Amino acid sequence: MDEKELQGKEFFSWEEFSLFFDNWREQTKSLFCISQSKSLSKCKWASEPPRPEVVHALKYWHVVFICKEMRSSITKKKEQSVPKVQNSEEEEEEERESTGCPARIILMMNKEMDRLVITECQLNHNHPLCPIEFAYYFSRGHLMDNCCLPVGITNKMSKQFLGVQEIQYMLKNCKSWDNGIQDTLNVLNNLCIRDPGAKMKLVFVENKVIIQTFFFLTSMMRSLCQRFPLVLFFDRVKGFNEEFDLYTILCVDANSRGRECSFCLTKKGTPNVLRFTLASLLQSVPDIKFKVRCLTVGVDIGELEVVNELLPYARLHICRTQVLEILFSKAHEMGASEDEKVWPALCKTAKAGSFVAYRQAVKEMDSLLPQEFMKYYREHWHPRPERWVEFWNFEPARGIDGSELMKQHKQKVMVGFNPSRTLAQCILYLMVIQTPKEEVRDLDEDEVVTRYHSICNPDSASLIEEELSFVKHGAYDIKKTAEGFVLNDRVSEFHMDHSLTTCNCSIYTSSLLPCRHLFATRLHTGEPLFDISLLQSNKNALMTVSL
Ligand SMILES: [Zn+2]
Ligand SMILES: [Zn+2]
Incomplete structure (x- = not known):
């Protein structure tokens, strides 16, 4: 294809042009690269700007392609003068040198703002085109891939x-x-x-x-x-x-x-x-x-x-629960009867409290479940019971x-479920569920309240209960500082110490009992809500003293 055919050629999208240009370059073995470009999303318009779908499709207002030979001579010259910091194609000054190759192609959006047109085209290289060099440098789809970020x-x-x-x-x-x-x-x-x-x-x-x-x-x-x-x-x-x-x-x-x-x-x-x-x-x-x-x-x-x-x-x-679910569905898949003994038998194995109990439970499964299932079990789950059977559970994890x-975590992130969110929306959403307000949503304070009632005199316990009940309803912003923590409830700021046992609010200073701010901050940072050190400044609150 010669200059005449290329000159004036029109494209309805950058993608269409990129495909055409890839094919054309492959045929001619010529290496062109972008020396200047202006993307439509960065143009300032005196009159009506192009529609968003046009910006999306055409992407560029203009692009200047030069021969790679020209480009390398520019780069060499630049390297000699100023060290090159970024490899940005944009805003690169085009410097014509008598030694450089004059071949170039200019693509521009037309006046009607609906297509890209090749407005200038100079295809005479001042050097031979080398197919080996071409094969080394050419990468199909590069123009399309690079149009958002290099x-x-x-x-x-x-x-x-x-x-x-x-x-x-x-x-x-x-x-x-x-x-x-x-x-x-x-x-x-x-x-x-x-x-x-x-x-x-x-x-x-x-x-x-x-x-x-x-x-x-x-x-x-x-x-x-x-x-x-x-x-x-x-x-x-x-x-x-x-x-x-x-x-x-x-x-x-x-x-x-x-x-x-x-x-x-x-x-x-x-x-x-x-x-x-x-x-x-x-x-x-x-x-x-x-x-x-x-x-x-x-x-x-x-x-x-x-x-x-x-x-x-x-x-x-x-x-363990997920292993049980898998085993249960496998058992049915492999022909276990609709027997109500299946689930308890699997649970007995998973919750075995000793090695002997585990062996016994597997034996019972043997007599109850199909051979095929037991074969699957022996292959997949029997060799590593320490990974999922209760007996081998790691001590600190017990009780959790x-x-x-x-x-609970899955339920929390699936609230307001919307599978078609964009990545940006997903990230925003995950940030929102990290805020103190969302964290307290599923707080069950009853257990904590009961424990305070069991050691405090009734008046103090009621006051603590009231403060705890506020935690759920406040909208707080909590920050760590050099002195401790600061809680902002959108009206005032409250300052607490590092150990989260004192606060400068009137509730704490008058009662010396834990206030809503201490509880909210403890909940946020993961420190215990029931903590005897919260009562250390007010020994009268303890029941033993009041008796
Ligand atoms: Zn050239
Ligand atoms: Zn307070």
């Missing part, structure tokens, strides 16, 4: 944690609103500004501007897992989103509540999620590596061997119903 940037950013600087650098280089990248970056930017201690990773598919995985933990999440690293949980929240799977690591706070330590959103079918999430958590909070003593994972989590490698002192458990915590 893949050089996304490849680099995928390998590191992101701070405000990196996010703003990407935002600056973002050329269009395509595939929600800019939305996601804006959300991350806000998150980073609000919480500079937050840790996040954004992994792109290699050589594509497609987000594969997003990992994050806030400062609050970090301090929770630093404070409660002993027993962790890892599972996937099924059905959270159409495109992305949500994986969460939970710890257990002093009030026996499951608390989020980190989130990982990843495109469905992404491999090695457990390794990536655990490794990212350990990079963010290195001091917990040798403190984690037990990790319980959901039944469909794979690559379990990484646990031992990454958390050398941790035992690995598989969520892991499957219940995971279930």
Whole structure:
């Protein structure tokens, strides 16, 4: 195809042009690259701007392609003068040199603002076109892939944690609103500004501007897992989103509540999620590596061997309730009778309290369940009973119903379920459920109240009960400071000490009993709501004294 045919050729989208241009370059073995471009989303318009669908389809107002030979001579010249900091194609000054190749192509949006047109075309190279060089440099689809963010940037950013600087650098280089990248970056930017201690990773598919995985933990999440690293949980929240799977690591706070330590959103079918999430958590909070003593994972989590490698002192458990559910459905699938003895027999095995009891329970299953099922059982579950049978449960994890915590977490994130959220919306949503207001939603304060009633005189216990009941209804903003904690209830600020036993509010100062602010902050940071040290300033509150 010669100049005449190319000149004036029209395209209804950047995609159409990219496909055409890829084919044309392959045929002619010519290497062209962008020397200047102006994207439509960054243009300022004196009159009516083009419609959003046009901006989306055409992407550019104008693009100048030059021969790669020309480009290399420009680059060489630049390297000699100023060290090149960024590999941005945009705003690069075009410098014509007599030695450079004059071949160039200019593409522009037409006046009607509905298509891209080749307005200038000079195809005479001053050098031979080399097919070997072409095969080395040419990459099909490169123009299309690069139209949002240069893949050089996304490849680099995928390998590191992101701070405000990196996010703003990407935002600056973002050329269009395509595939929600800019939305996601804006959300991350806000998150980073609000919480500079937050840790996040954004992994792109290699050589594509497609987000594969997003990992994050806030400062609050970090301090929770630093404070409660002993027993962790890892599972996937099924059905959270159409495109992305949500994986969460939970710890257990002093009030026996499951608390989020980190989130990982990843495109469905992404491999090695457990390794990536655990490794990212350990990079963010290195001091917990040798403190984690037990990790319980959901039944469909794979690559379990990484646990031992990454958390050398941790035992690995598989969520018992989920194992039971799998066994039960397998038993039926493999022809177990509709016998009501099946479920109790499986439970007896799972909850065996000794090795002897476990052997006995397996024997009973043998007599009750089909051979095929027992074969499956012996292959999959019998070799590693320490991973899921009660008897082998790790002591500190006893009394913590892991499957219940995971279930509660899933219910929490599935409130307001909307599987078609964008990634940016998913992240925003996960931030909202971390706020103190959402955290207290399922608080059951009755047990705590009963315990205070059992040791305090009635007047003090009633006052504490009243303060506890306020916790659920307040909308608070809680911050850690050098002196302790500050709680803002949208009217005033209240200051508390590090150990969360004193507050400067009138309730505390007049009664010397724990106030709603202390309770709300303790709930947020995971410290116990029932704590005898909360009564140390007011010994009269204790029943033994009042008797
Ligand atoms: Zn050339
Ligand atoms: Zn207070």
